[in-house]
Every structure is written in C-alpha cells, then in structure tokens.
Amino acid sequence: MRSIHIEIAGTKLATTPGAKHGQDLINLGNVVAPEQLVLEVDGDVDIAIGPDDVIVVRGGERFSIGDGSPQLPDNPVMRKPIAATLNDQPLSNFGGGRHGKASVAELVNWAGGGGQDIWIDLDGLADELLQSTDRIVVQPADHFISVPREEEDRLYEVIVILDGEDKARRFPAGMTVLQAIRRSLPSRDRPNVADFEMVDGALGTAALDVNLTLKAAGVRDGHVLSITKKNGGGG
C-alpha cells in the first residue's frame, strides 16, 4: 500500500492511509502521558486524540503534542459545524457536527436507528466498517454511510473493473447496487450515478437491478463486477 506523510510536532512521518486508532498515532509520535496528541484544526478548536478514538488519515494532517497541563477537553465543542456527511447529507442536518468526535451509536441514531452498520467511505481505499463501540474524530472530508446490518454474509469482497483498472473492494451485503456503483465511481461522477450500470460476471450479462441489495441481486464473495455507462453514446 502507498504511504502518506503526516506531521507530528513538526516532524514528517510516513504511515499508511486509512482509519487508525489514536494509540497508533500516539506510538508513532512517541507521545508519553500526561502529554496529549492534538489534531490541528485550521480556524477552529484543536482536538485531543484519545488512544481509543478512531481517526482517518489521508496525508497532510498536522498534529501537535500538548504538555497535558491543563488537559484539553476530551470532545470539544467546535466553533463551526464540521462539514462531514452521513448518507450524503451534512452531519449538521441531523444535529451533529458540533463536537470534534462522534460515536458510532450517535451516527446510527442520526441515520434512523435500528440495526445498521456505519461505514466510512475512503476515496481510493477500501471503505471501512466501523465498530459499534468506536468513536470517530470527525473531519470535513469524512463521509459516513449507513447500511442495514446483515448477520450473515455481512461483507462481500469483490473485484470491480472500472476505467481500465481492477480494484478489490469490500461492500456490505445490505448495500444497494446503486450505492455500490456510487461508491466505486470517482467523486466527479457520483452525482451522475444513475447514468451507470453494474454487471456481475458470475450472474450473466444483464445489468443488476440498482434498487436491490447486493445480496438480493446475487452478488457474492469473489465475484467480478464491471461498471459501464448505460448509454455509450454511439452515433
């Protein structure tokens, strides 16, 4: 996997991108209690990172090390709502985004409650399923999605062929085909997701019904999916 750089106390450090526990970064930065690892937030309140917090690093994040005296608040109230989204809507629409961190339980509640999993959409990386006990350090680039929980066949690991590349991806079984297409498309194409269709090579040649869940559509582990435009524009 490619590596990225983050900065801790002015030192550039290499790591892999994705969701990490605070403890991983605390170890990386050699932060020793009572010191606190702190995410620098431009134009707003900085956020102290606890060892059990989950934070997504994409490269370029800057952290400082506080001396722990006094201890910074565990979950600060932000000056402005954080522009992260849940199911494509700003967290502020659900009354969230005011604190530096959100628990998965809160996200589930905002998404309507019930038996739902919360995923974080990581551009260019396999999306990650958050644990029900996780608490996330919310950043503007975070995009969360909720998916009905499947007790069996919870995840499908598939290959998606798009734009000349094969990518291994993990999708929740309860995700709809439309959601899976959307997650696979580059950001610029996502608003036009309805222009695309998905075929599962193991199921034949017909495009999958976008309204079905992957499970109901017949997608399973190891299947090869392709995404093409519904209308190739032949003239």
Added chain:
Amino acid sequence: MSAAAIVTPKLAAASFGKAIQPLLTGQERYAQLGVRLVAYAFPFLDVDLDWHAHGRTIRLRVDGADYPYRPVGGWWIDSSGGRLLLGQGPLPSGNGFHLQTQDGTKPAPWFCFTGWREYHDHHGHQDVPWATIRSVPRYAVLQLILQLQRELNKNGVTLA
C-alpha cells in the same frame, strides 16, 4: 499503404501494453464479463466479444499504433485476422455500429463511440479532440472495450 508512425513504436508499445495489462494478467476476470483475450502482439490486441444478444461472439482487433498520441483504432476481423466486411460474416449494425466507410462509399465497418480512433477521425466529431480526453480514465482502453461489448448487446443493434 501504411501510415508513418507518429509515436516511436517502442513508446507506443509500452503505453498500450500498460493500458491493457489488467486484461493480459487477468484474462479470466474479463472473460466473465464477455471479453476473451485471443492474441496480443503490438500493435494489435485481438479479443472475442460475447454477442449474447445474437447468440455468438465477434472478434475485435484493437490497434494501439501511436497510442496514446492517437486513440486506439478498432475493427472486426475474421478468424485469420482479415478485416470483416459486409457479406463475409455477421456484423453489428445500428446504434453507432456502421457498415460503410465514413463517406459511405465503400464497405468498411467501423464504430462511432468516443475514445475510438474512427470516431475522432470523423469530420462531425472534431469538437471533442482526443487530446482533451485521453487522460480521462473513462476512455482507458479496457473501459472502451468493455463499454463496446455492452453496446453491442443493446436493443437496436441488429445483425447485418
């Protein structure tokens, strides 16, 4: 008459080879999606496309000469590699699949889809220069082939 190369064949071979590498190393994945590798020797990639709408396959030759300076060319071929013309075998017609040269004077099937050389050579498509889209992943060679296979099986494409 053969046209002079614009891009040094070594460079074009490297670029084209890189673009089709996932097919060369993952033939079975593409076969599941209706694209079967037949042969590759630069500049030609030959693949069989499942034409399930008509219960058959058709062989496509993709020409990577001068790629990526020029888009890839494409035409239908028979089992010995000769260009397939109307009357020599089943050909798709309609919805972007044409049977005559662009001026309509000679039989020469071609297809009219963005990203293919014949599309960009057409006088009516000079508003979408290849140079402006060649780095767009949607026009990657393998995506063009997969999209072509889907188009081949759409309603409105008939057997000629």
